[in-house]
């Protein structure tokens with residue numbers, strides 16, 4: 001069986017599963033699931049992952065054109081408009097919120113409302129750029145601590161930059177793209193370590209610029225290798241290359257990808273942090289799914305210029321996907337597919353379903369079958 005045929009079979013299982021999953025979750029905004037039932041984040045509409053439910057629905061709609069998927073995705077996108085009314089809810093994650101929703105919607109339907117949301121979200125994200133240090137600020141103030149986090153940036157933000165590239169393309173105005181490029185240039189040196197691994201949090205001096213220190217963030221500690229952060233870097237720099245064709249972003253993405261591949265454990269299951277103890281069974285399947293998307297995108301970019309590297313990235317993506325699919329839950333009675341994801345190393349709970357794990361798995365499978373709706 002070819003990899004494409006294999007992916008076609010997986011796609012059919014996903015489509016069948018969602019015939020049951022979507023109708024029984026019609027008005028929910030899932031983040032996780034317990035005992036096979038999605039939770040509902042409708043009351044926490046600001047939450048950074050809420051857009052991924054829309055992303056799943058739009059990817060399904062792209063393939064099936066079922067009106068239910070579209071109406072559910074449109075309902076979510078409208079609910080999320082409330083976020084625009086609360087400055088404290090708006091942060092660096094505007095890309096995660098509005099690329100899988102408004103941008104996907106606009107690409108498929110040409111909705112003017114969706115296009116308007118892209119502009120509002122991109123303006124806000126661009127407004128977080130600090131010229132002193134040339135970085136996009138991450139979170140807002142932490143009400144639980146003295147730390148104002150004014151100079152903090154995080155590697156995750158590489159995945160939000162496509163909102164700025166997209167806005168520049170859509171509105172034929174280079175301002176947003178210039179900010180994305182400035183942040184990417186800073187991230188390349190401040191976040192990516194000589195061995196190709198990535199810091200999670202970098203604190204800059206918000207007045208003078210320059211790196212003050214790094215933090216371990218969602219990984220174990222300063223200097224360790226939080227695996228999802230590695231994949232935000234891997235896929236994020238790949239996408240900056242896709243949007244700019246600047247070779248230095250491709251070189252950075254490859255360096256991160258090569259290091260990630262080197263550290264995939266023998267069983268192909270990705271830990272929360274590559275530096276965690278070998279007997280710790282905490283996994284993060286979101287990292288594996290995001291990595292697969294990044295690696296398959298690198299494969300496509302390099303297919304003509306460096307076919308050996310393209311094959312290597314394809315093989316690594318397949319290795320990750322085969323394990324995810326073998327461990328995944330395709331029973332239509334359960335809402336989630338992946339159930340061994342983790343938010344952060346120091347969280348109390350590990351190995352549970354997280355919605356964007358399922359989103360990136362679907363995106364990766366659709367890439368293999370040629371059905372992908374490109375939302376980034």
Ligand code: GLY
Nearest residue numbers: 048156218228343
């Ligand atoms: N963007 C936050 C995370 O990856 O958990």
